[in-house]
Amino acid sequence: MVGLVLVSHSAGLAAEVVALTRGIAGTEAPMAAAGGMADGALGTSVDVIERAVRSVDQGDGVVLIPDLGSSVLTARLLEEDGRVVVADVPFVEGAIAAAVAAGTGVPLADVLAAAEEARTYRKL
Amino acid sequence: MDADVFVAWFEEAARLVHQDRDRLTRLDAEIGDADHGTNLDRGLTEVCKALTGAPPASPAQVLSTAGTTLIRKVGGASGPLYGSVFRQMGKQMSKAAETQGTQGTQEARVPVTLAAFAAAFEEGVVAVERLGKAALGDKTMVDALAPASRALALAVRDGVDVSEALGQAARAAAEGAKATIPMQARKGRASYLGERSVGHEDPGAASAALIMAALATVAG
Numbered sequence: 001m002v003g004l005v006l007v008s009h010s011a012g013l014a015a016e017v018v019a020l021t022r023g024i025a026g027t028e029a030p031m032a033a034a035g036g037m038a039d040g041a042l043g044t045s046v047d048v049i050e051r052a053v054r055s056v057d058q059g060d061g062v063v064l065i066p067d068l069g070s071s072v073l074t075a076r077l078l079e080e081d082g083r084v085v086v087a088d089v090p091f092v093e094g095a096i097a098a099a100v101a102a103g104t105g106v107p108l109a110d111v112l113a114a115a116e117e118a119r120t121y122r123k124l
Numbered sequence: 125m126d127a128d129v130f131v132a133w134f135e136e137a138a139r140l141v142h143q144d145r146d147r148l149t150r151l152d153a154e155i156g157d158a159d160h161g162t163n164l165d166r167g168l169t170e171v172c173k174a175l176t177g178a179p180p181a182s183p184a185q186v187l188s189t190a191g192t193t194l195i196r197k198v199g200g201a202s203g204p205l206y207g208s209v210f211r212q213m214g215k216q217m218s219k220a221a222e223t224q225g226t227q228g229t230q231e232a233r234v235p236v237t238l239a240a241f242a243a244a245f246e247e248g249v250v251a252v253e254r255l256g257k258a259a260l261g262d263k264t265m266v267d268a269l270a271p272a273s274r275a276l277a278l279a280v281r282d283g284v285d286v287s288e289a290l291g292q293a294a295r296a297a298a299e300g301a302k303a304t305i306p307m308q309a310r311k312g313r314a315s316y317l318g319e320r321s322v323g324h325e326d327p328g329a330a331s332a333a334l335i336m337a338a339l340a341t342v343a344g
Binding site: 042043044046 | 195196198199201204205207256
């Protein structure tokens, strides 16, 4: 199964979006939060993200979903063609769409495509 | 320009950024998230620690170590951005050394020419433009780095000596930083301010100017 990593400046935000996604998507897809610096401060840490990637990597690829700013920049540094990809999607909706798709066991490209569809969802 | 010059570059850059930390943070407080001075100060201090702990033999290794350290130690955008510039420069220099056959235990100490430095610097700027998807005029560090790169390329073309060339690059970076004042930000947090970002110097461009000034000082 494709793994997901939620990357945020805030450890709390990343952890809560993972919890929300698990609750709503209700899937077995491996998911990890990579928020904040190693010492808990606001920021993005390449080490924290790398650890999260390793924890969800089952060999089918990993989708990184960053919130904004340096989360995006740091996540992009970890991209590996066809293995670790960054999704340019809304943080919450993209995570849920990706988790639902990943839970069905589809390949990385399909999980990414499902996440990207979330970009056009309208709330009203 | 040998490895010692590049180590001295980062030491001087760390000193200048530390000295101007509050100004950089103040610039960032106006249009960003007020962490640029502190983050870069901490990042460059870590770079100096890494470089003095195990001084690398080649210019390429100095730049790679500096880039990787910034990426690992800085939690804000300046870490991955500056980190990519220096890491890419290191990569480019080691590739150039390989094609010239000057790579190896003894030969690794071979200094880089101004032309090789200018070429590596250009690659570094391209890397940061690609990572941040920023172009000239977006009110980012690219507005200081790209003019510096152009100044270096012109200096190489005109056969200007190293000291003069680095002076010109530093001036181009400083002018580029000042030129961000009337710009409207199109990248990062400042872009959310829209027209209200006009009238403030971009902190990333300001720190890039300091870093280029540091190089002119140590190799000038």
